[in-house]
Structures are given as structure tokens and as C-alpha cells.
Amino acid sequence: MASPSVFTACESAGNSSEEINWDEIGFGIIPTDSMYLMKCPTEEDTFSDGSLVPYGNLELTPSAGILNYGQGVFEGLKANRTEDGRILLFRPEENGRRMKTGADRMCMPSPSVEQFVNAVKQTVLANKRWVPPLGKGSLYIRPLLMGTGSVLGLTPAPEYTLLVYATPVKTYHKGPLNLVIKDKLYRAISGSGGTGRIKSVVNYSPAYKALKEARAEGFSDILYLDAATGKFIEELSSCNVFLVKGNAISTPTAEGNILPGITRKSIIEIAIDLGYEVMERAISVEELMEADEVFCTGTAVGVNPVLSITYNNTRAEYKAGAEAVSQKLCQTLVGIQTGQVEDARAWTLQIE
Numbered sequence: 001m002a003s004p005s006v007f008t009a010c011e012s013a014g015n016s017s018e019e020i021n022w023d024e025i026g027f028g029i030i031p032t033d034s035m036y037l038m039k040c041p042t043e044e045d046t047f048s049d050g051s052l053v054p055y056g057n058l059e060l061t062p063s064a065g066i067l068n069y070g071q072g073v074f075e076g077l078k079a080n081r082t083e084d085g086r087i088l089l090f091r092p093e094e095n096g097r098r099m100k101t102g103a104d105r106m107c108m109p110s111p112s113v114e115q116f117v118n119a120v121k122q123t124v125l126a127n128k129r130w131v132p133p134l135g136k137g138s139l140y141i142r143p144l145l146m147g148t149g150s151v152l153g154l155t156p157a158p159e160y161t162l163l164v165y166a167t168p169v170k171t172y173h174k175g176p177l178n179l180v181i182k183d184k185l186y187r188a189i190s191g192s193g194g195t196g197r198i199k200s201v202v203n204y205s206p207a208y209k210a211l212k213e214a215r216a217e218g219f220s221d222i223l224y225l226d227a228a229t230g231k232f233i234e235e236l237s238s239c240n241v242f243l244v245k246g247n248a249i250s251t252p253t254a255e256g257n258i259l260p261g262i263t264r265k266s267i268i269e270i271a272i273d274l275g276y277e278v279m280e281r282a283i284s285v286e287e288l289m290e291a292d293e294v295f296c297t298g299t300a301v302g303v304n305p306v307l308s309i310t311y312n313n314t315r316a317e318y319k320a321g322a323e324a325v326s327q328k329l330c331q332t333l334v335g336i337q338t339g340q341v342e343d344a345r346a347w348t349l350q351i352e
Helices: 004-011 065-069 090-105 115-124 203-216 264-271 285-289 324-339
Strands: 034-041 053-054 070-072 078-080 086-092 136-149 159-169 179-181 240-245 248-251 276-280 295-297 302-311 316-317 348-350
Touching: 034 115, 065 136, 070 090, 070 179, 086 115, 086 324, 090 115, 090 136, 115 159, 136 248, 159 264, 240 264, 240 324, 248 264, 264 276, 264 295, 264 324, 276 302, 285 302, 285 316, 295 324, 302 324
Parallel strands: 179 302, 248 276
Antiparallel strands: 034 053, 034 159, 070 136, 078 086, 078 136, 086 348, 136 159, 240 248, 240 295, 295 302, 302 316
């Protein structure tokens, strides 16, 4: 929940966005004005037009597929303010396509990319006063596709709902990261048969135990290894990872159980444009520990440098700061997202 000072400021001004204390927001839920709902009965396999409703609780049958069997996928994207007050989305169609891929794997119908983008746009427009000013954060948008029909046996639900809600946030991590690698808990099964490569709701709660242990030991997050061999790096709990060695930037290939992050994809293209050699490939732990730099990417984390990684009681430290490659990439990405750098690839979508 947001700190009381955020709500006090809003309430005392009649919920005027000009009076919101943007310095008090973090990465958590601040109830906004509206959310968007769209439904699809299985027999139709097509989503009807949705509508905006006041932000609030949902009513679900106890036997809903999402509650009993975790039949759901979600996305995350952000809306940002420009210096002149415009609102920009960043590559929302990529999120729509990724949701469809996840829905297919989970035996769910999905909205079209056009329906998805429209739902996101409507949600942002209805909550535009909650988009922070430039430099004060972003409006985080969470589309959630879930089986809401009643099931008891192990079978797809007979009804589905797309829910889109939003909340103002700052970045997920505060500052550079100190990571730990552990070889007893894994993020996802190896190979192409699991759900590691999609944003299934069932992928994330299994990380709680490892993440809780890591934070209790003073680390920011866990960097997971592949479950098959325990030799190659995969991801953090909720973001992709890159390493830098000289002019070369490498990241694990987004196949099998590596999530194809949209920030990851964008950073690869930006790095190539800036003249770096970029490789998607298997990366061993030993190679990682010898890197010049390591950084993470994701919608929530942005581009976040890693200060250190600890593995088997050995601690590797990495370059960070103003001259780091990650900083150059971050500045370019954020510049595009906020209208300060030319959007040569037409990645941003202005909300009208």
C-alpha cells in the first residue's frame, strides 16, 4: 500500500493530481480511478467489447479456474509523461502479442492485439491524472487474463476475463543490485515444455522462498541457473540479465524457459545501434563472474546495474556508474520512453 501521505495529499485536494505527493510513491498499489474489464465465453472464443468500471474488488466464483488451477497470464507496461505533458506508451503491441502466446500455452482465448492496446489506452486515459510528471515515476499498467468460469475437474475454464488496472510507481529496485546465485532452487524447468517462457501467474510465487532467503542474507535478488545442468545463468526473479565484456554484450537466449522481455528486446536493438556487438547465447556461471559489467532489464526494473554477484562464497564485483555501458543504454531507453530522444523506430504510442 502507498504511504498515508500520498492519500492524504490526494484527499485534501479533492483527488487533484496536482497535489499528489509524487515523492512518496514507491513500487506498490495506489488505488486509482478506473479499471477495464472484457469477457469471453469459451463457446464464442472471441472477446466482446469491454468497458471501464470503478477501481475495486472483483467478484469470483470459488471454483474459478484462476483460483483453483492458476489459469492466467499477465503483462506489465508503463505510461510516461513527456516534458510538455504528453503521455506515451512503450511498444504496447509487443505486450499484446506476448499475451496471446501465453494464452495459447494455457489453453485460453485472448483478445486481439488491437483489443489489448485499446484496453490499455482506455485504462490510461481514465487514470491520466495518476501519470506522474517527468522524472517522478510512471503509471504501471497490469493487464491480467484469467479463467473466471467455474471448474472442478482439471480442464480449461468456461469463461475468461481480461482485467486491466494501473497504479503510479517508481522503479522496482532502489539503486544497483547485489545478487546471489544458489544451486538448489530453480525458477523453471529446463526445456521447451514448461511455462518459463510465458508470463503465467504460476511462474512467480515459486520464487518467493528463494527470494525471501536471499533478502534475509542481505542480497537484492537471486540469479537462477538452469535446472538441467546448473551450469548456465537464466534470469532473476522477475527480469532478464546481460553481461558486458569489452565491446561485447551477451544475454541468455530467449527460448525454452527464458522470458522474451520487451525491455530486453529493446535494449538489444539500442545496443546494436550504438555500435556494440550483441550476442544471445548460453552463458556459464564462470564467464559471468569474469564479466566487466552485469545489468538487468525489465518493465518494472528498467535497466538496473549489478554491483556484485556471490556464488559459492566467491564475490565478483562489476563496473557501474556514469561511464558504465548500462547507464548509456538506460539513458537512451528512458529518453525514447519520455520523448527526450528521437523515436526512430516508432516504439512509442501517444495517448490522445
